[in-house]
Amino acid sequence: MEMSRPNEPTINTTNIKSAKQLSQYALLLILTLLVLGPFLLGLWTSLMPTADISKGALWSKNISLDNYVTAIKTTPILRYLLNSLVISTVTMLFQVLLCSMSAYAFVFLKFKYRKQLFMLFLMTMMLPFEAEVIPNFSTVRSMGLLNHYAAMVIPFLTAAFGTFMLRQAFMQMPTELKEAADIEGLSHWQFYWHLALPYTKVTLMTLAAYSFLSSWNQYLWPMLTTFSDNFRPVQDGLRQLQGQESFNNWGMIQASAAIVVIPTLIILFVGQHYFKAGLNEGAVK
Amino acid sequence: MLESLPQNSNLQDPDVQSALVQITTSARWRKDSLYVTLFLGPSLLLLSVFVFWPMIKTLYLSLFLTDNLGHASVFVGLSNYVNLFKDPAYLSSLGATLLYVIAVSVLTIVLGMLLAVAAQQHLQGIRFFRTIFSSTMGISVSVAAIFWLFAFNPSVGVFAQISQVLHLPEINWLADPHFALLAVIITTVWMNLGFTFLILFGALQQLPSSLFEAAKIAGVNKTTQFFKISLPLISPTLFFVLVVTLIDAFKSFGLIDLMTVGGPNNATNLLVYRVYQDAFLNGNYGLASTESVILTVIIAIITLLQFKLLGKRVNY
Numbered sequence: 001m002e003m004s005r006p007n008e009p010t011i012n013t014t015n016i017k018s019a020k021q022l023s024q025y026a027l028l029l030i031l032t033l034l035v036l037g038p039f040l041l042g043l044w045t046s047l048m049p050t051a052d053i054s055k056g057a058l059w060s061k062n063i064s065l066d067n068y069v070t071a072i073k074t075t076p077i078l079r080y081l082l083n084s085l086v087i088s089t090v091t092m093l094f095q096v097l098l099c100s101m102s103a104y105a106f107v108f109l110k111f112k113y114r115k116q117l118f119m120l121f122l123m124t125m126m127l128p129f130e131a132e133v134i135p136n137f138s139t140v141r142s143m144g145l146l147n148h149y150a151a152m153v154i155p156f157l158t159a160a161f162g163t164f165m166l167r168q169a170f171m172q173m174p175t176e177l178k179e180a181a182d183i184e185g186l187s188h189w190q191f192y193w194h195l196a197l198p199y200t201k202v203t204l205m206t207l208a209a210y211s212f213l214s215s216w217n218q219y220l221w222p223m224l225t226t227f228s229d230n231f232r233p234v235q236d237g238l239r240q241l242q243g244q245e246s247f248n249n250w251g252m253i254q255a256s257a258a259i260v261v262i263p264t265l266i267i268l269f270v271g272q273h274y275f276k277a278g279l280n281e282g283a284v285k
Numbered sequence: 286m287l288e289s290l291p292q293n294s295n296l297q298d299p300d301v302q303s304a305l306v307q308i309t310t311s312a313r314w315r316k317d318s319l320y321v322t323l324f325l326g327p328s329l330l331l332l333s334v335f336v337f338w339p340m341i342k343t344l345y346l347s348l349f350l351t352d353n354l355g356h357a358s359v360f361v362g363l364s365n366y367v368n369l370f371k372d373p374a375y376l377s378s379l380g381a382t383l384l385y386v387i388a389v390s391v392l393t394i395v396l397g398m399l400l401a402v403a404a405q406q407h408l409q410g411i412r413f414f415r416t417i418f419s420s421t422m423g424i425s426v427s428v429a430a431i432f433w434l435f436a437f438n439p440s441v442g443v444f445a446q447i448s449q450v451l452h453l454p455e456i457n458w459l460a461d462p463h464f465a466l467l468a469v470i471i472t473t474v475w476m477n478l479g480f481t482f483l484i485l486f487g488a489l490q491q492l493p494s495s496l497f498e499a500a501k502i503a504g505v506n507k508t509t510q511f512f513k514i515s516l517p518l519i520s521p522t523l524f525f526v527l528v529v530t531l532i533d534a535f536k537s538f539g540l541i542d543l544m545t546v547g548g549p550n551n552a553t554n555l556l557v558y559r560v561y562q563d564a565f566l567n568g569n570y571g572l573a574s575t576e577s578v579i580l581t582v583i584i585a586i587i588t589l590l591q592f593k594l595l596g597k598r599v600n601y
Contacts, residue, residue: 021408024403024406024408028406054440102327104324109317111317126585126588126589128536130536131557131577134564158328188317192324219542239427260425264424
């Protein structure tokens with residue numbers, strides 16, 4: 001008797017629990033379909049022959065990677081990817097370097113008008129680049145940089161946002177660290193390179209990811225400044241493919257889109273592993 | 286110098302500290318100036334050339350009529366501004382942009398919140414769903430445009446097929462002035478979801494679980510818990526997401542160019558697309574500069590509002 005009593009309600013609750021769990025999973029699956037739907041549809045059609053896609057079919061007997069082979073062989077899609085990789089990597093490296101240097105100056109160096117200069121930096125965050133393309137286009141043209149990597153990199157070598165973010169990170173370093181470094185006679189460069197940068201590693205990584213992705217996603221500026229496939233980054237390259245004779249070749253267009261999206265998704269998922277590790281660390285503490 | 290002080294505990298004394306700062310500051314002042322040039326110089330130069338100067342130049346050009354090359358030719362004062370606000374085409378652009386921005390922000394936050402709440406559940410395999418929900422973050426503008434152009438396609442798209450099966454009237458999404466903007470809104474919201482989910486999910490995760498245990502004991506149901514506890518507590522994060530989404534939406538260009546080219550009938554001719562058209566297709570740089578200034582003012586107001594409301598969190 002003593003045994004059966006606690007058992008009774010347990011059975012009931014597991015039933016209720018599993019029914020509840022089922023509905024929770026159902027909700028999650030519906031949301032997954034909504035989020036992934038367009039992506040899965042695109043990925044699936046990239047495996048189908050265009051002839052079948054044009055009939056509006058969702059199934060085909062000839063599932064293959066042919067569209068991928070065609071895209072790689074007949075379009076400059078790999079060249080576009082390479083261009084984007086070069087542009088985004090260089091932009092990222094310089095942004096991390098120059099933003100951290102200016103942030104260092106605002107935190108650890110003493111100079112006149114420091115506060116005013118920082119306000120000026122903050123102000124630039126209010127000015128959308130999209131509203132300044134006209135004079136910037138003239139500037140880049142007069143520098144002779146049109147249709148070259150440089151045109152897409154140089155205006156973005158530094159960023160007020162990155163400076164702001166790293167300034168916050170530097171300010172959270174314990175003041176004792178700087179005092180000790182001063183006593184040891186470390187120069188500003190030594191302190192910056194050997195202590196400040198390693199100390200703010202997480203923020204630097206975040207800024208790096210952010211600047212790489214925003215450079216990768218640029219669209220308007222490269223569209224204005226590049227005219228040839230040799231320098232065209234991938235976003236504008238895809239537009240080029242869409243606009244050309246291949247317009248109705250849905251299979252190949254979807255394959256090109258997949259070729260572009262798969263590397264970034266991999267980066268995202270690998271990055272999430274670290275992101276989650278960071279979250280767990282925080283939770284343990 | 287520090288060692289010569291009688292006792293370590295004196296270092297905590299604010300008077301001693303400020304005295305120390307004063308002694309060391311003046312000596313450092315000169316030594317630092319070289320480093321200031323080295324550390325701050327490159328960024329300052331770049332921002333001057335590509336941000337400050339263009340802003341002044343844009344303001345200047347907005348007061349002129351321009352020639353084909355974009356040089357100022359005739360000073361017209363504020364008449365570019367006056368003409369713009371009298372132009373029904375520009376006003377309808379402004380209206381469409383506001384509609385787009387509001388719809389995108391509201392839908393992004395509501396749906397992002399739904400995903401974030403759903404991903405809070407303690408279920409087996411929940412990590413998989415969390416990864417899926419954040420995945421649109423890795424999808425760039427042209428890839429998103431291709432996926433959705435296909436979905437909205439009147440002959441092969443999934444929407445057309447669904448309405449055929451259900452015998453609903455066929456909608457030619459991107460060619461119909463009543464639906465084109467909605468199509469772009471749907472695509473933008475979808476692209477925004479990954480980032481918004483991740484931020485809101487993170488905020489919800491950080492709320493102390495003891496709060497909800499106490500609420501549960503007090504017999505407060507889940508819905509009330511969400512609206513009375515979670516929502517107010519994550520309101521700073523919500524506000525951050527709102528500002529980012531608003532500003533991003535005002536700057537939309539890529540999806541418009543890829544999906545509708547501003548059409549049909551200018552139904553999706555949003556502010557940035559109009560700047561591009563007037564400057565680089567019509568060669569009317571003066572007018573385009575005026576439109577740029579208006580866009581800048583709108584975004585500056587939102588940003589200032591953010592700084593003001595975040596107030597104490599930003600240290601000057």
